[in-house]
Amino acid sequence: MTILDDLLQNNKSIKNIVILSGAGISAESGIRTFRDSNGLWEDHSIEEVATPEAFQKNPKLVHNFYNQRRKQLLSSEVDFNKAHQIITEIEDSNLYNIVVITQNVDDLHERSGTKNVIHMHGELLKTKCTSCNISSPIDSDLDTQSICSHCDEKGTLRPDIVWFGEMPYQLNEIETYLNSADLFLSIGTSGQVYPAAMFVSTTPSECIKLEINIEKTNISNQFDYSIQESSSKGMEILKNYLLPQK
Numbered sequence: 001m002t003i004l005d006d007l008l009q010n011n012k013s014i015k016n017i018v019i020l021s022g023a024g025i026s027a028e029s030g031i032r033t034f035r036d037s038n039g040l041w042e043d044h045s046i047e048e049v050a051t052p053e054a055f056q057k058n059p060k061l062v063h064n065f066y067n068q069r070r071k072q073l074l075s076s077e078v079d080f081n082k083a084h085q086i087i088t089e090i091e092d093s094n095l096y097n098i099v100v101i102t103q104n105v106d107d108l109h110e111r112s113g114t115k116n117v118i119h120m121h122g123e124l125l126k127t128k129c130t131s132c133n134i135s136s137p138i139d140s141d142l143d144t145q146s147i148c149s150h151c152d153e154k155g156t157l158r159p160d161i162v163w164f165g166e167m168p169y170q171l172n173e174i175e176t177y178l179n180s181a182d183l184f185l186s187i188g189t190s191g192q193v194y195p196a197a198m199f200v201s202t203t204p205s206e207c208i209k210l211e212i213n214i215e216k217t218n219i220s221n222q223f224d225y226s227i228q229e230s231s232s233k234g235m236e237i238l239k240n241y242l243l244p245q246k
């Protein structure tokens, strides 16, 4: 019997599943991660493009960075992958209550059909007005002259992304989900960014804690088991335990 058999064999006691996803789940869709070799932070420093101060100092550069990301996300090269799809299948089975808390700003969980998704770090396909504070959908480039469709102000739109130094979204709701988790799955995240990196330690002691990552992370030791595989392979392994075999 493997450790996973041991942990998941009696999965009838698992009702609430909380999934924390990171850039590694979208890597197989062709979206670059942040901290791997060839990660986004190799080309741009966080201070240059991912802080409120950076936006104040050089809004053009920051807009360009997110315009490029948005363009790529909307290009025909990018679509959801097997890992996103299996999460949707598990949600659609109605055997569990599932929430996906994603640090990703892409919409690949939604594209694959997952319904209960929390974007704690914001969304590339949304813009927020710094004047009226309203967030609205966006699928084209933003620049320093863009006009808010709600308050008609010019030059007040920013990407609706949670930058370093800002408060992630929906933390109260996230805490409620974590408190009642029976299975916590962290997939494709390096565990280097807080508060997401401490979610595993805030789940109940009886909650089963699993990690899927191609390599060990610096928080792997906080999990009951780490499946050292790609996101899609790891989800296929997990699916065998969580869904009835056809």
Ligand code: APR
Pocket: 021, 022, 023, 024, 025, 027, 028, 033, 034, 035, 036, 039, 103, 104, 121, 187, 188, 189, 190, 191, 192, 193, 212, 213, 214, 215, 217, 229, 230, 231, 232
């Ligand atoms: N399958 C599984 N895991 C993978 C794969 C893959 N195919 N490819 C890469 N990974 C793993 C890497 O080993 C790494 O641990 O995904 C992780 C990606 O880590 P980061 O690049 O640090 O991304 P993430 O953890 O999502 O970053 C968190 O940091 O920069 C901010 O706001 C940004 O939301 C982001 C946050």
